Amino acid sequence: MARKNAFYAQSGGVTAVINASACAVIETAREHRDRIGKLYAGRDGIIGALTEDLIDTSKESARAVAALRHTPGGAFGSARYKLRKFEEHRAQYERLIEVFQAHDIGYFFYNGGGDSADTCLKVSRLSAQMGYPIVCVHVPKTMDNDLPVTDCSPGFGSVAKYCATSIREAGYDVASMARTSTRVFIMEVMGRHAGWTTAACGLAAESEGEAPHVLLFPEIAFDQTKFLAKVEQTVKQHGYCVIGVSEGLQDAAGRFVSETGLRDAFGHAQLGGVAPVLASLVKERLGYKYHWAVADYLQRAARHIASKTDVEQSYAVGKAAVELALQGRNAVMPAIVRKSDKPYRWSIGVAELKDVANVEKKMPRDYISADGFHITDRCRQYLLPLIQGEDFPPFRNGMPDYIRLKNVPVAKKLETAFAI
């Protein structure tokens, strides 16, 4: 293939390390100037492509690009914007091709989760149909760890490290105060459909009695009676009880527990916040003093406590994406392949997008203990390698020194606008 420009976009909820993948895509593309001309990024993800709002990454210094490796969030903007079904809205896909063609783009790198893998696949198919060749490579990313084929999803390991660290620290705090103060502490973590992040909290408990004592997974229907009995027993035995809970905790009828309790001043169900609902329940039924925390975005933005393994994998999939594209591999995704647990060894493999798109990897039932309140050794064995190593960002003025790119726009070439 002749020298072509490339397009890169970030998609969906960002992570602490998605920019490490961006860094790798840009740096690797720059190493291949003979094959890849300009690397353009979409402002606010795929919306940037649809509206021809492209960013010229060549305007960023090597130093700024390198700093992406330690900067959380999405440097070019990301979007929760799912392209509609191909049959229903072919114009969207044709518009993408039109913009790519106008800017001589021959490579499409899409950095996201399951939805974006699907989009990436569709663009590759359309490009074949329309006779405008684009090599489409998906770069995996999601804190939810639900991408199939790949052993883990880049972005997850850092959330896992944050959650395990934070609940351990809170556990030390509560343990020292429990006699006269808080007995029950509840930390709510993200992951509406799968309990990977909740499971990661469990890593903090390395010996019997250590926090967290109870985990509440979205995969296990919430049983109020069993839960209260478990909390009471834990407080009696250890003096306190630390709980990690998924925001997506549901009761047996499939209702989110977060929506069953609280009403705001207007009588509307309060969205978000299963932790305060459980705290109220504990107080009401067991009388224990409680505290609760909702980590929310703090967990997926916590670049300061990122997993070195996760940063390296995020960089590796970005680099591999460019290399695969240069090999002409189309409609594929670099995947993490686990070669051994102890010592942990991994390599980069290749997944076909047709095997990735719209497939959600669930947490195996045997990763959750029989009583449903903790993780198993098997789960621990899977998770532990993913949080290994620290990769602290540089600090300036006592705070992490993150980069803001210049994000210089590329002059538009099309006469037409496109409504999104």
Place this chain on the structure above:
Amino acid sequence: MARKNAFYAQSGGVTAVINASACAVIETAREHRDRIGKLYAGRDGIIGALTEDLIDTSKESARAVAALRHTPGGAFGSARYKLRKFEEHRAQYERLIEVFQAHDIGYFFYNGGGDSADTCLKVSRLSAQMGYPIVCVHVPKTMDNDLPVTDCSPGFGSVAKYCATSIREAGYDVASMARTSTRVFIMEVMGRHAGWTTAACGLAAESEGEAPHVLLFPEIAFDQTKFLAKVEQTVKQHGYCVIGVSEGLQDAAGRFVSETGLRDAFGHAQLGGVAPVLASLVKERLGYKYHWAVADYLQRAARHIASKTDVEQSYAVGKAAVELALQGRNAVMPAIVRKSDKPYRWSIGVAELKDVANVEKKMPRDYISADGFHITDRCRQYLLPLIQGEDFPPFRNGMPDYIRLKNVPVAKKLETAFAI
């Protein structure tokens, strides 16, 4: 004074670095074995003294003691237990002296906030009255930063660093998603009576437009109309709005905003959680998509992101406490003295406990901007030195490697029990 044993206890809400003070007290006492015999710690703070439940710190290895420097929480247990008024419950104080006498304790080190400074002072007075000499030295600690005389309170700098770091990181996340997702993010921090922690969030905004955009202090009565106008203007100007709010935010009538909004399923006011109340308000009145986080104990336990300055000061006050005691200085507290802002230089001075006990240092009004929604340069100048430097704990298995002491009990010598 002849060789005497010493007693050390932790009091009130723990911090990420109170154990650094404990480490210093133990290490410094060990350097003076000619003057200080055994160093006993109170299990669960002053309760341990009242109930004669003492811990023999000499049973801990030098390595274990050194590890206290990087371990959050209270290693011997802390307590929210305020001794009653001297006149009302003289027996409590007499019991302390009785226990101290039984164990040949001549030094009393009390590590806490304003309440414990008061207790420390009372014990020193009683000891004089009862003719049993005990040198009483208070070791300052509180994440609330409300101790007088000392320039800052050990424990605060680390919370400040955590809050500034976390809200900056969340700001990077929200900025990249705002176009199609969350527009308003609210992070709730501790500090019911004073806005020091909220102010620390403000450090993250180094230039115009950077997060956080709005701070809500307990010192400034919450004005719903002004708040909503400020949020709307910020979203229009920057595309998103990041808010730091104190749990103690009050309206003009002095009601906690956290208690004005949510009711649980039983109709009871939901305790804690001003962030979800504000989020509901923003959604209801401005229609923006929101997310919120409540950091709660995570912030004061976050030893992994402790301020090096804070760790050093916490150690220094512990060391100075023992040295002051050996000089026979009674009813005093080592205090941080700021010698210059730029470069930041500090030393240890001595405060008289009568000047410390029950005095609360408020945040000066000129640390808050005229509109009440941010910090001033003067505040920044005060705060910035306190978060300087990193002091990462060692990691094992991908998580901070914190110590649990053996906490070997000392054999009781008294026949009498004491009900607390």
